[in-house]
Amino acid sequence: MDIEHPRRWPRWSPLRSSDSSVNAYDHNEEPNVIEAESLDYEVIENVAYRQDQASRGKLHYASYVAFKWLSVLLIGIATGLSAFFINIAVENFSGWRFSATFTVMKYSYFAAFLVYSLFNVALVFSSVKIVTKFAPAAAGSGIPEIKGYLNGVDMPGVLLFRTLVGKIFGSIGSVGGGLALGKEGPLVHTGACIASLVGQGGSAKHFVNWKWLEVFKNDRERRDLVTCGCAAGVSAAFRAPVGGVLFALEEVTSWWRSQLLWRVFFTSAVVAVVVRSAMGWCTHGNCGHFGSGGFIIWDVSGGQDDYSFYELLPMAMVGVIGGLLGALFNQLTLYLSSWRRNILHKRGDSVKIVEACLVSLLTSVLSFGLPLLTKCTPCPDAEKYPDIICPHSEGTYGNYVNFHCSNPNEYNDLATIFFNTQDDAIRNLFSTKTLHEYSASSLLIFLGMFFSLAVITFGTAVPAGQFVPGIMIGSTYGRLVGMFVVNLYKKLDIDEGTYALLGAASFLGGSMRMTVSLCVIMVEITNNLNLLPLIMLVLLISKAVGDTFNAGFYEEQARMKGIPLLESRPKYFMRKKQAREACQSQKVVCFNHISKVGHIVSVLQSNNHHGFPVVNRLQSGETVVIGLILRSYLLVLLQSKSDFQTSDSHGDIRGHFTSRHRLTEFAKPASSRGLSIHDIHLSPEEMELYIDLEPFVNPSPYIVPEDMSLTKVYNLFRQLGLRHVLVVPRPSEVVGVITRKDLLSEQPAEDVYLDEHPAVR
Ligand code: ATP
Incomplete structure (x- = not known):
């Protein structure tokens, strides 16, 4: 009618x-x-629902609570293990690639380049093939889509089982293949997919179905579980459990309830324990090239722990640069991503595959070729800096890389960044143990090259995260500013590594516009609480500067993808x-x-x-x-x-x-x-x-x-x-008025139990 x-x-x-x-x-x-379709978060209090509620007793509630906690436990364990698996795979692929390259390099540079680039292209090809043929929704970071989901919009394919599989194996290919992207965004998406699957009792289509978990098969419960999954993803990616909780709260969710905080916190804690235990298992060489350095934790606790008043201005400058470069990065990736969506990728999957392979080849040419043009530097004094092994024994790779150096006691500073896994490269950039291990020219070359590569790479049809590229870009210009400040205030005990860390925070703040969660993540991953006020300072400045130009990275990407996000404030x-x-x-x-x-x-x-x-x-x-x-x-x-x-x-x-x-x-x-x-x-x-x-x-x-x-x-x-x-x-008449007092009125004795046990609800 x-x-x-x-x-x-x-x-x-x-x-x-x-x-x-x-x-x-x-x-x-x-x-x-x-x-895209909206989600139904509202409780539909129809007759069936009311009958269902009336039939529930204490036992029902007890089992409901048990399932709730069990499901978040499962999410934590599964996300932690997935992160561990991705890390092991990436580190091993990188290890094999570098050792094969260095072995062949003894005979011919050209053959070494071929080995290096073919290895990269093969991994990237596997990643783009998985994404295009099997799991299209696994492309990109996935955070804009998850943000959309938690804002109430369900995007097609985003939380499917095949997307989870595509995300895990696609990330291994794209990150292991040396592209200028990271695995952290994809891990957030991985956690969300796991949570959604747990919430609907598995995937009936793939014959993995647990009927007893179907209590949570509705949009409302699934929203809570997906929030836990996001926090678990960050917790696993950075080994930053508190950062994970705050990331979910600040960046991805649109609704938050205090009861949810408990469960999100619990999931993050479970992930931290799972990752820690799994890493413990790897300490005795059980996991090939994956060692203690495999997971992100760039410990800078031994570095600069105090700062002088004179340093505040250059530190603020780092914040301003972060805001400017972050906003520029957002704008360029936005232009390029929309061009890809609207023109290039419309030409079919083969174009996406060729594009990703070409980007991989370009990355290989630059990362292999540029260090060849760089002069080698003598190793730091081994007695003064016993922690630094320089160079590693012949034929292997390590922190200080002897690449194209005539003297075995020299290292190539550019290769030290390029011929390492991303985690080791960042550890080097953050390094607080020595001074001037990078020349300004090498840092400038790396900055220009990596910034451009990161812009070009984001948007190719592979899983891609922006955290690690952001940290690498930021720490490079941060270190450059640090070198300048060291020369300016020679008498002060200033560490370039501190500026590298602040630079990383500033770029992420300038691009992603997060503050609290980013601050806590940076403190958790660098293990240096003394730098907290400085990180807060640069984050605030970079966010403020970035906000004057455009919206945050994920909002821009969500808008470009047509995800109808309802922002927190209505328009004027x-x-x-x-x-x-x-x-x-x-x-x-x-x-x-x-x-x-x-x-x-x-x-x-x-x-x-x-x-x-x-x-x-x-x-x-x-x-x-x-x-x-x-x-x-x-x-x-x-x-x-x-x-x-x-x-x-x-x-x-x-x-x-x-x-x-x-x-x-x-x-x-x-x-x-x-x-x-x-x-x-x-x-x-x-x-x-x-x-x-x-x-x-x-x-x-x-x-x-x-x-x-x-x-x-x-x-x-x-x-x-x-x-x-x-x-x-x-309305033509009013039947009553409800005030606060009416909502606080006495309730039936049988329901008091539920209120005395808040975990139940
Ligand atoms: P969602 O996925 O959130 O449901 P939608 O835009 O696909 O979003 P529709 O139900 O197709 O939702 O609504 C489209 C437009 O039609 C809305 O702007 C709304 O004003 C109008 N509309 C929705 N339901 C009705 C209805 N039953 N009768 C008339 N107009 C409607």
Whole structure:
């Protein structure tokens, strides 16, 4: 039934912006294009739900709580093990590549280059092949999509099992293949995929299904688990459990509850323990080239622990440079990524594969060729700096790399960055043990080259994170500033490594615009609390500078991908608009509470709306809105056919109705299309039957008066995570007023238990 909706106001689209892509998610990475859909976070308090709640006893709650904690434990363990597996694989591939290159180099430089570049291209090829042929949604960092998910938008394919597999193996190929990208963003995505799969009891499609975990098979519970998964990803990537919790809170989530904090914290702690234990197992050479240095922790605790007043200005300068370069990086990657999405990648998978292989070749040429042009430097005094092994024994690679040096006691500073794993290269850049181990020219060359490579590489069809490239870029210019300051204040005890660390923080702050979480992550990974105030200073400056030019990296990428994020603040113009002006369609499509099956089918075929008001016609001729029914519910009812009835009479649903459906039947799996009206086949006789929708409607959808300001609607929508809000005329009467006191009133004794045990809820 269509109800005419009076429209006297100009049309306005809430999602329409100057960027037309915002209205629909054009997932050009995905061959079968599906539009993004909003998630249903609201509790649908229909008859089935109420019956389910009434049947729950203490035992039910106890098992629910046990499953909740068990699922986050599983997420922590699985994410920790995945991170460990990725690290082992990356370190070993890098180790084999470097040792093969150095071995062949004894005979011929050209042959060594061939070995080096072919190794890289082969790994990158495997990564891009996995992504293009098997898991398109695994391309990129995944953080913008997860941010979108936690903001209420489900992107196609993002949390599938195949995406998880693609992300893990794709990251190994892209990071192991020496591209200018990191594995940290992909690990956040990995954690989120694991969490989503745990939340829906595995993947039925891949025959890994645990029915007992299906208690969490709804968008609301899954949102909480995905938040835990994100924190677990950061905790595993950086071995920074507190940073992981804060990252989830500051960067990815849009809603936060205090109960969730416990579970996120627990998951991060589990990851830290799993990673630590797994690393312990690797200490005696069990894991090939993977040793104690394999996981990020760039300990600078022995370095500069105090700073002079004179240093504050250069440190602030590091913050400004970070803000400028970070904003430039965001802008350039944005231009390039949109060009790729709209033009280059539209030409097919083979173009994506060739592109990634060419970028890999370019990276190999530059990283092999540039150190050849660099002069070697004598090794630091071994007695003065016993921790530094320089150079490593012939034919191997290590921190101080003897590459193209005539004297075995010399090292090549550029090769020391290029011919190391990213973690070891950063450890060198942060190094506080010696002075001047890098020449300014080498650092400048590396900065220019790596910045350009990072811009070009991001957006290729491989899993890619921006944390480590950001840290490498930042620490390079930070160290350059440090060298300048050391020369300026010769009498002060200044360490270049400290500036490298501040540079890294400033670039990440200038690009990603995080503050608290980044600060804690930097402190956790460098193990130096003394630098906390300085890191805070550069982060604040770099964020402020970056914000004057553009939005943060993930927001820009999300916008470019057409993910309709609801930002935390409504736009200014919304103050002048009213709720009714935001409604797009001229007619509200409603259903009668008892509707003909054929009518429901034809309505669902004729539009794509996901929610429909359900109305009851009274004998007086008036209509009363009895609630809102979701399209997904209607599809399940049509498919099951068990609620079809022959007459249009209405039974007493409160007294006798017993739901034939479990609540989980109505839930759609994450990131997939779910049921479609085209999947449902009904005979002409079935089309003539009726269905009583009343037991399945959400009887208490959120309702706003038509003249409420759009700012208020926005805040309601954003803060409660809504999908639909009904706009109604001003009500004619008021039945009561609820105040704070009413919400604090006495409650039945049997429910007190639940409040005394907050973990239960
Ligand atoms: P979501 O995935 O969040 O449901 P959507 O944009 O795909 O988002 P639709 O249900 O297709 O959601 O809504 C598109 C537009 O149609 C909205 O702007 C809304 O104003 C309008 N609309 C939604 N439901 C109805 C309905 N039952 N009757 C009339 N108009 C509707």
